[in-house]
Amino acid sequence: MTAWTRRDILRATALAAAAGVAAKVHAQHGNMGPVRPPVRLTDVSVVDQTGTTRTLEALLREGITAVQTIYTGCSSVCPLQGTLFGAVQERMLQARTRYPVRLLSIGIDPFGDVPSALRAWLVRFNAGPRWNAVALAPDDVDRTRTELAGSASLPRNVADHSTQVYCFDHDALLRWRSADLPRVEEVCDVLGVLGV
Template identity: 85%
Template sequence: MTALTRRKILCATASAVMAAVSAKVYAQHGNMGPVRPPVRLTDVSVVDQTGTTRPLEELLRERVTAVQTIYTGCSSVCPLQGALFGAVQDRMLQARTRYPIRLLSIGIDPFGDVPSALREWLASFNAGPGWDAVTLAPDNVDRTRAELAGRTSPASNIADHSTQVYCFDHYAMLRWRSADFPRVEEVCDVLGALGV
């Protein structure tokens, strides 16, 4: 199976799953929508797909960024999340915004989400230069997941990780949390609004 065919299958599956999420589920989701006041994450060091260690805040500054949490060993929801970002990437290539758009997949399995695994994961979704993946250090996983979700503590099992998308403005401030499995159009609309 070619990468393009696999990607089309994943996109179609992701669209079907996202369409199946009812309005009732969206309405019952606790921490979604605009984040008021905006939140700055605790700045932690991350390792990206090239093996470079950088501050997370550096990746979030000067761009409008959509963030998702994944782990490369996941075979359930993470491929759907990758397909979602693939579709967002395709649409946002045509966007004309004041601030560049970045997609950032944050690996929450520091022992499995090594740079080579992150590179393979990105390649499986034809990630372009505006889509990066990073891994958190073991000591920072729980805190960063909790801050993203707006909770005091994350789910204890990484398999129960969020399928929300988190959007940051060019000042590295968290401005919006989606419901689980957001629609592509919804993420693109938020990125476009933050990018003006």
């Protein structure tokens, strides 16, 4: 019998809880599945966990990328999202893909998601070098969320943000939107297809 660490137990508990969350509670849209035609987001400047300013498109061009929106002060669904990406990261380390697999957590609270908070977020979920976190400028939050979701009707409260995962190909084109709080296997399967 394998000995479970505290981290294994917490991960299993969080994933089980994520599976039990009603999708209608966090659903922002009806847009999920393949994105046809693919979408290129408006290129905006972002600040990453090191305090470096980069463009979103440059980050997305570093490989095939799974994106999630979070805010570091969240104590409800964001920890579940972090656990989800932690499991995707672990599984995709063994994946053989033509392009590198990247993970990107986009902070949607420009006043709270400062570099130190983004670093702490990544540390909390044992992020490796292929998982980055960035914050959007205040003027870019709604536009980027709208483009990701494919819907102009977004909740005004940041706490009601989407828990979808968005997958981009190596040309920085949005190719797939998940349902809210998707299964780890589903995200990994899409990344695997995009990585061929």
